């Protein structure tokens with residue numbers, strides 16, 4: 001069985017950044033990636049220095065090309081389906097039935113967003129149905145914008161999004177759970193609340209044109225913010241015993257180490273601040289900390 005210093009599950013922004021640090025530290029690294037980054041449907045990625053407005057795929061391709069210049073790093077397409085701790089290492093299994101061993105594991109496997117059951121939403125995800133104003137708010141500023149949410153979440157979201165547009169409506173998609181105080185504040189800032197049930201998002205090529213309601217009425221819209229439910233993209237860390245936060249993120253310490261010795265995690269899988277820059281930073285830290293641990297253990 002081929003043995004590596006580190007196997008990285010997930011070869012997107014966090015995983016590739018870790019691989020660069022490890023490659024530069026002359027470590028034998030295998031990256032296994034299933035090719036489904038969470039932002040793959042978004043046409044342009046923003047708010048990452050030197051790459052503002054580039055496509056997600058272009059950023060990843062440039063990163064991969066740079067990382068693979070380090071001869072000790074190998075990239076393989078595939079899905080890691082299992083990992084078993086052995087005395088001094090881990091044995092990793094892929095969906096294709098291959099097995100590899102490594103002294104340390106890093107999960108940079110991200111999260112999987114679960115689309116709300118509204119016709120048209122999935123097509124718009126990342127194009128005009130958006131989660132983050134820092135990623136996409138500037139491009140849709142001052143346009144008719146909706147927030148699909150209810151209660152405290154909707155109130156907090158509206159407070160933020162108002163910075164980018166004052167043509168804002170909260171769509172609760174059923175009875176509102178906003179408090180009277182919240183409704184008063186929203187009214188003060190001219191943020192409308194619409195409780196009608198949404199049956200469909202009318203769109204072309206992912207660009208929203210209007211919402212269609214159960215009562216037959218419609219509302220023209222340019223963009224819709226929503227924070228979808230999510231789950232871990234890969235359940236191998238949980239199977240290894242890695243703890244999750246109550247929100248569903250992998251617990252890591254300040255060095256990106258999970259709660260299982262020898263297992264690290266970085267990127268969206270570990271925190272709610274979803275951004276390419278933050279994932280790159282976490283991957284860089286994880287790579288350096290894994291390398292440091294290996295260097296120290298070999299100095300004994």
Ligand SMILES: Cc1cc2nc3c(=O)[nH]c(=O)nc-3n(C[C@H](O)[C@H](O)[C@H](O)COP(=O)(O)OP(=O)(O)OC[C@H]3O[C@@H](n4cnc5c(N)ncnc54)[C@H](O)[C@@H]3O)c2cc1C
Nearest residue numbers: 010012014034035036038039046080110126267268275276
């Ligand atoms: C629609 C959308 C638009 C966004 N727009 C922006 C933006 O404009 N600017 C910005 O800064 N951020 C943006 N983000 C956030 C950004 O995309 C994420 O923070 C970033 O992709 C997280 O990087 P990651 O490496 O942790 O995970 P991901 O990029 O999600 O990559 C995880 C990788 O792991 C792989 N994987 C999963 N399970 C396995 C397994 N078992 N075995 C092998 N491989 C596996 C996946 O296939 C994938 O390639 C956006 C997010 C979304 C959802």
